[in-house]
Amino acid sequence: MQASSAGVARSSVDWIAALRTGSVFAVIGIVWLIFWRLTPYFLTKDNLYNVGIQASSVAIIAAGLTVVLIAAEIDLSIGAIQALGGSIAAVLIIKHGAPVWIGITVALVIGPLLGFANGIVTWKLRIPSFIATLAMLGIAQGAAFLVTNNAPINGFPPSYLKIGTGRTIAAFPVVVLIAIGVLFAVHLILNKTRLGRHVYAVGGDAVAASLSGISIGRVKLIALTLSGFTAAIGGLILSSRLNAGSGDFGTEDLLPAVAAVVIGGTSLFGGTGSVWGTAAGALLLSTITNGLILVNVQSAWQQIAVGLIIVGAMLLDQLLKTDRGMRLERIRVLRWLVAAARQQSP
């Protein structure tokens, strides 16, 4: 696939990535049109804000996950860390009457610490992140149930509720602003810093990266720590939206987050991807879920629709990436998703 070379200014990978992200936005547009024809409620400001809030929750935890996947690792513990973050905030603020900022700070320290632990286990004990973060999933979730004593703790002060339910000018949701901020920060890290470059290098070819002196383990450690951080942010937002902390709030967000990243065009096997693709994936998922509820489709069909979108996104990748290695990779991705889906519905 030799691109025409005369005066090529843009990289072909950028072009393909842009096309890939663009196509997801195009699908979003089509889906919006369809729902707009089907129900008058869809294309209203309030409903679109709801879609945005829903997409933001997923996009925030998926932002860190995107970095981890580009570095060719996975983080299965984000949902559980999210639950633990919200639980810790609830326990400190509601049970112990701690100031809101202390609850937030502690949650935002614990999250990256657990991510750091994921990274250390992956790096120093040479345990694959799939296993390390699976173990962390259990540990974080168990810890969340322990601190909350197995029951939701509700009744946050109003200042805390503003995180998840606050509105700014024109009733624009605060959550969406937070999500845009997180996405933009991760975008800057990935595209403008040496660290980001190294994340792509390690995920693209770990051997080549290490021959140039890049510490693969260190890069993966930072990626997993960042993922723990965005998961904790997600936990604060979720607990604020639900006005409670609980051991099982957020645990079911793992698969939508993975789906958002993959629909957004990030490779499960590293080296390529972007955080804006992930944002598009999250927006598409939340659009589908929201619209189908509005037109009274059973929730079972929503899950099927999401599954079909994932397959469609994979198919798109197949078409855009013509070389054989990439094609084989997509098959492995599909297998992985099938396995994950099976695990979810026993």
Added chain:
Amino acid sequence: MSEPAAPGAVLALRGVKKSFGGVGALHGVDLDIGAGEVVGLVGDNGAGKSTLIKTIGGVHIPDAGEMYVHGVRREHMTAVEAQRLGIETIHQSLGLVDTLDVAANIFMNRERVRRDPIGRTVGWLDKRGMYAESARALEAFSLPHSLLRRPVRTLSGGQRQMVAIARAVYWQPKLVMMDEPTAALAVVHAAKVLELVRSLAASGIAVILVSHDMGHVLQVTNRVVVLRHGSKVADMPTNETSHQEIVMYITGHRGTNDLAAGGDGHEDVRR
């Protein structure tokens, strides 16, 4: 074995040993190489050529022995330090990340950051500067600028090899090590690489060329060093040896027999 390093030597090794999990890969290798010299490093598969190159390049830390770079002893040298001292390696795998573009590969782990205080602390990339410099690096090898932003995986085998060499040369090395640079190339491209080796040497750069192709080795090197089972069994001027003699050292029909006859545990080294 502990004769001092020659004063002009870019690199001098004395009794360098390396083993992996108890399996010896290098059993005390001595090697000197001076500026502008081209040394052919040959040996059978598993003889220790790649291990030696990676040890010199700081990828492996030697278990024993001494390494001198420009007469200064270096211990526990990392890959980054080796690069800083002017040692560049073109690995057989080329060491390019396929998913990144050519400029990103040229600056891999040596990315330029912006000079302002924020740039330095955060590691903010100076992309414009890196593209401009990479364009210069490509120009030196008459590669088209259009390659600059292309991911390496879209390049042909010959182009990839040239990019790897261009990267090494861009950093103004004192010693360039090439591991099988011609193995995967068409004849035309191989000839180009050999020509390049000559011009590097002519500009005073020391070159270590690892190759299975005796024709290429005889064509461009000043000296041939033969490794066998992790030991140096021959080190001879290229114009005083022959294809046949080199092969005899590689296969053990020479050198190791002498070793058995000599029985003093020291290899027969012709200098």
